[in-house]
Amino acid sequence: MSKAAEIDIVSVSKVYGTATAVDTISLKIPAGTYCCLLGPSGCGKTSTLRMIAGHEVISSGDIRLGNTVVTDFPPAKRGTAMMFQSYALFPHLDLIDNVAFSLKMKGVGKEERRAKAMAMLKLMQMDAYATRRPAQLSGGQQQRVALARALITDPEALLLDEPLSALDPFLKIRMRAELKKLQTSLGITFVHVTHSQEEAMALADLIVVMNDGRIEQAAHPRTVFERPATAFVARFMGDHNVVSGRVANSSKGFVHFDIPGGISLAAAGHAEAGAAIDIAIRTDRVRISGASAAGFGFTGVVSNIEYRGASIKLSVAGAGIDDFTVIVSDQAFDEKPVFVGEAIPLAWDSNDAIILGRLNS
Incomplete structure (x- = not known):
């Protein structure tokens, strides 16, 4: 695995027409941290995540990953991988080809990419299902495949957009534990968007509470719980x-x-x-x-x-x-x-x- 990268967000804003979604935020996410961006719908957390990923153009400010300013880099050149809320798996491909897809786009040979895809599926305990299609899997299994596909590019940071929202309550709690275990074993930076306080408390080393495009508090879960900064x-x-x-x-x-x-x-x-x-x-x-x-x-x-x-x-x-x-x-x-x-x-x-x-x- 590649080493984790510190993410440094410097005075970043995102404006859509006359609406400001993210209002001049600055935040340092230390390398190897599990960071949760937490807040109500429309607070700017997903826009922030998409700007880190490069899927959203920054209106002003800069984003640094490690020692590199990535503000103008396309997503594939940033060293980040994104796992979308919908999982976005290809229904016509089996799991191996789903996971290997980004390596295929990079021109990696068939045998090498399939071997890497199998290794990732094994890490997710999904190797037994390698020849199945996404429709033959449960929600939790699809999520593991989406994780494997994001991690195969060897990212320095994994970006997760509400990854647990589609799961039932029992599976949510189980997958929460899996995510934490995975982040600890890989040692890479995770940035996870959620509107669930319980999820953020259970997962994060750093909770960033957002409201109306601004950061109200960024601290360890215990500090946020015991000493909230604002009303x-x-x-x-x-x-x-x-x-x-x-x-x-x-x-x-x-x-x-x-x-x-x-x-x-x-x-x-x-x-x-x-x-x-x-x-x-x-x-x-x-x-x-x-x-x-x-x-x-x-x-x-x-x-x-x-x-x-x-x-x-x-x-x-x-x-x-x-x-x-x-x-x-x-x-x-x-x-x-x-x-x-x-x-x-x-x-x-x-x-x-x-x-x-x-x-x-």
């Missing part, structure tokens, strides 16, 4: 409550702020009086308890209860807070059940309230 990241990852207000004052290392039409809360840190502020509180760090330090809790009314097996999700509304989520264990809920319409006291520790940053507009 968008906190909301999109789905494991934090975001509360917005205006700063009343800062004293003794804490910011005190007021929520419009409601309560006053606090968070560790410093902010100017009168400034707008967003804070995040992990849903699983909130407890049902009247014992809370001032500014680290409120009383709300339970609006919904959702059973999730090992945990229960409570939706609570308080003064100025329409929707606040609390995740409690099934054991804690059984010991002290609550009911829709009941007023309950909520509390959290002072270090569980995080002040969020804002992207400069």
Whole structure:
């Protein structure tokens, strides 16, 4: 296998007519990293991937692969390989010829390319199916063939566009583990587009959360989960409550702020009086308890209860807070059940309230 390459995206934009799909993003993906571009539909993640691949012309900025600026290179000259969402296998060719196709285009002799294709199918545990056509395979098997076809060119980086979206939930989880194992054993850079937070958390060394053509946060999954950089990241990852207000004052290392039409809360840190502020509180760090330090809790009314097996999700509304989520264990809920319409006291520790940053507009 060829060595992995660092990918350096420098002030890259993509404009379609009057619409900006990608807005001056810069990102370094270290060599050998499993990177997930994560975000809602239309956030610019697929355009970014296609610009790295060379399937999309860059409007401004540069992309470097290793030490080479590849901005104006055609896809075949970049040292990247792309696996498309649809797999795009040739229905009339058997698996060997499907996998060997790019080598045929490069003029590699029949015996050599077929031998390489068999080796790739073996790596994917698909060698027993070598003479079958794509239509005779399951979705998971087709995906393995598409991977083999992408990897046969010996790329420095593999680019994957929503590769798991066509699979059923059980197969998704199995193929997720296969992808991670494959990336670890090959040691090459993977860049994987997904809108699934769970998929990104399970696979990535580096999660890049995109929104509206810009990067909101690029960090290790644990950092994104535990310390979201912005209100968008906190909301999109789905494991934090975001509360917005205006700063009343800062004293003794804490910011005190007021929520419009409601309560006053606090968070560790410093902010100017009168400034707008967003804070995040992990849903699983909130407890049902009247014992809370001032500014680290409120009383709300339970609006919904959702059973999730090992945990229960409570939706609570308080003064100025329409929707606040609390995740409690099934054991804690059984010991002290609550009911829709009941007023309950909520509390959290002072270090569980995080002040969020804002992207400069």
